[in-house]
Amino acid sequence: MISIKSEREISLLEEAGNIVYKTHCYLKPFIKAGITTKELDKLGEDFIRQCGATPSFKGYDGFPAAICTSVNQEVVHGIPSNRKLKNGDIITLDIGACFKGYHGDSAWTYAVGEVDDSKKYLMEHTEKSLFVGLNEIKPGKRIGDIGAAIEEYATSHKLGVIKELVGHGVGTDVHEEPDVPNYGKRGTGPILKEGMVIAVEPMLTLGSPEICILDDDWTIETEDYSLSAHYEHTVVVTKDGYKILTGGKNG
Ligand code: MG
Ligand code: MG
Numbered sequence: 001m002i003s004i005k006s007e008r009e010i011s012l013l014e015e016a017g018n019i020v021y022k023t024h025c026y027l028k029p030f031i032k033a034g035i036t037t038k039e040l041d042k043l044g045e046d047f048i049r050q051c052g053a054t055p056s057f058k059g060y061d062g063f064p065a066a067i068c069t070s071v072n073q074e075v076v077h078g079i080p081s082n083r084k085l086k087n088g089d090i091i092t093l094d095i096g097a098c099f100k101g102y103h104g105d106s107a108w109t110y111a112v113g114e115v116d117d118s119k120k121y122l123m124e125h126t127e128k129s130l131f132v133g134l135n136e137i138k139p140g141k142r143i144g145d146i147g148a149a150i151e152e153y154a155t156s157h158k159l160g161v162i163k164e165l166v167g168h169g170v171g172t173d174v175h176e177e178p179d180v181p182n183y184g185k186r187g188t189g190p191i192l193k194e195g196m197v198i199a200v201e202p203m204l205t206l207g208s209p210e211i212c213i214l215d216d217d218w219t220i221e222t223e224d225y226s227l228s229a230h231y232e233h234t235v236v237v238t239k240d241g242y243k244i245l246t247g248g249k250n251g
Pocket of ligand 1: 107
């Protein structure tokens with residue numbers, strides 16, 4: 001069942017989303033060579049808690065940290081560690097916050113210092129693909145329209161689309177129905193209705209889109225070690241389009 005949120009629920013989802021956005025803004029200046037991903041996680045968790053929220057991912061299926069930190073060829077679910085960021089790395093922070101029982105979920109890929117042109121290209125076009133997907137959203141359109149638009153954009157820019165990982169509904173659970181794939185066929189899938197809340201999150205690669213899971217049972221990376229970027233916003237379907245709940249442009 002895909003739930004339709006009430007006005008009250010949407011305002012709580014908006015507060016949760018705003019905390020996620022503010023956490024991204026707070027962490028961005030700390031993303032520099034020498035900081036460890038564990039230090040970023042601690043700063044993020046403290047900030048989320050100061051906002052009166054809890055980190056959605058901490059303990060989720062046993063995930064051991066507050067935020068996911070995925071570096072370079074890592075796609076998602078990177079576990080914060082003593083690894084120090086280096087100049088030229090890219091890092092995705094995937095942040096979820098739960099406020100009064102409602103979640104926000106947003107991921108963003110950041111450059112550490114100066115990155116090369118291929119990383120800039122990957123980041124620029126993965127971010128654009130998110131907005132290409134979002135711009136499909138309005139009542140009457142279908143989930144497949146979002147995925148088709150992202151896939152067309154990615155393919156035309158020679159980027160790989162990861163198929164095994166998808167966006168999702170958001171509400172009192174951080175992952176609800178429906179799945180929101182980053183590929184698909186126009187005119188297929190569930191119909192979008194005013195009041196639905198979904199997270200759209202393209203994960204694109206410079207090389208093959210094949211992925212594998214590391215021995216830590218969490219970190220997912222590309223099989224060919226090609227770089228991966230990931231941009232995600234939680235949005236609500238409105239009368240004539242959509243509204244982003246996790247803030248404006250973070251990057
Ligand atoms: Mg996320
Ligand atoms: Mg998500």
